[in-house]
Amino acid sequence: MTESEQRGFTVWFTGLSGAGKSTIAEMLFHELQARGMKTEILDGDVVRQNLSKGLGFSKEDRDTNILRIAFVAQLLSRNGVATICCPISPYREARARAREMIGDFVEVFVHATVEEIAEHRDPKGLYKKALAGEITGFTGVDDPYEAPQNPELVLDTMVEEPVESLRNVLAKLRELGYVEEDAVMVEGDRAHSGMTDLRVTKTGHVAEGR
Numbered sequence: 001m002t003e004s005e006q007r008g009f010t011v012w013f014t015g016l017s018g019a020g021k022s023t024i025a026e027m028l029f030h031e032l033q034a035r036g037m038k039t040e041i042l043d044g045d046v047v048r049q050n051l052s053k054g055l056g057f058s059k060e061d062r063d064t065n066i067l068r069i070a071f072v073a074q075l076l077s078r079n080g081v082a083t084i085c086c087p088i089s090p091y092r093e094a095r096a097r098a099r100e101m102i103g104d105f106v107e108v109f110v111h112a113t114v115e116e117i118a119e120h121r122d123p124k125g126l127y128k129k130a131l132a133g134e135i136t137g138f139t140g141v142d143d144p145y146e147a148p149q150n151p152e153l154v155l156d157t158m159v160e161e162p163v164e165s166l167r168n169v170l171a172k173l174r175e176l177g178y179v180e181e182d183a184v185m186v187e188g189d190r191a192h193s194g195m196t197d198l199r200v201t202k203t204g205h206v207a208e209g210r
């Protein structure tokens, strides 16, 4: 496939903070690059530092954030870029708007429960603070998360290892005709894309855990 023949699309990861969106997005980025595809990531936390700087976490601001991400994803997708978005995107309606705008839209529900994340994956201690009422407006605790009713794919990160989730995404992309090869190509230590909020090691690789 030459570059000009690449068919653009958007993989849209949605789920609670700590569910695994950036982790899988980062792995998918390297897989798509290994296939010679043009790829970009619009990560929720990173977007909030530039494109959506100044926006807060009210429903209105969250929706504005999602529409901005969708707008950029639409431009990229229609220019043949494999676009990966990973904002929490808690509201169904905003995700539906993104789907309408983008067209070639693969919605992936990255699922883990609040209990699982709070107990086993909460290094910043945000869930404990939210559960104790010390911070408010936290998705899944005292702010809504509307799970997708009809996503292209659900990843249960409470039972899947990250690489299994990655395999499931690649298989779905192959089924939908967006990639030709769904075998995992990039193993072991991965260079950090610089496009997600995952931690970076001194050598510029993706750090384990959060």
Ligand SMILES: Nc1ncnc2c1ncn2[C@@H]1O[C@H](COP(=O)(O)OP(=O)(O)OP(=O)(O)O)[C@@H](O)[C@H]1O
Pocket (backbone or CB within 6 Å): 015, 016, 017, 018, 019, 020, 021, 022, 023, 024, 044, 045, 086, 087, 088, 110, 121, 156, 157, 158, 160, 161, 162, 163, 165, 197, 198, 208, 209, 210
């Ligand atoms: N199958 C899986 N896929 C992805 N992450 C997993 C999986 N199983 C366990 N994890 C762990 O869950 C954590 C997910 O963190 P990550 O930063 O990817 O979440 P996030 O959804 O991007 O959160 P945020 O919305 O706060 O950015 C990591 O510590 C990761 O190792």
Ligand SMILES: [Mg+2]
Pocket (backbone or CB within 6 Å): 021, 022, 023, 043, 044, 045, 086, 197
């Ligand atoms: Mg993230």
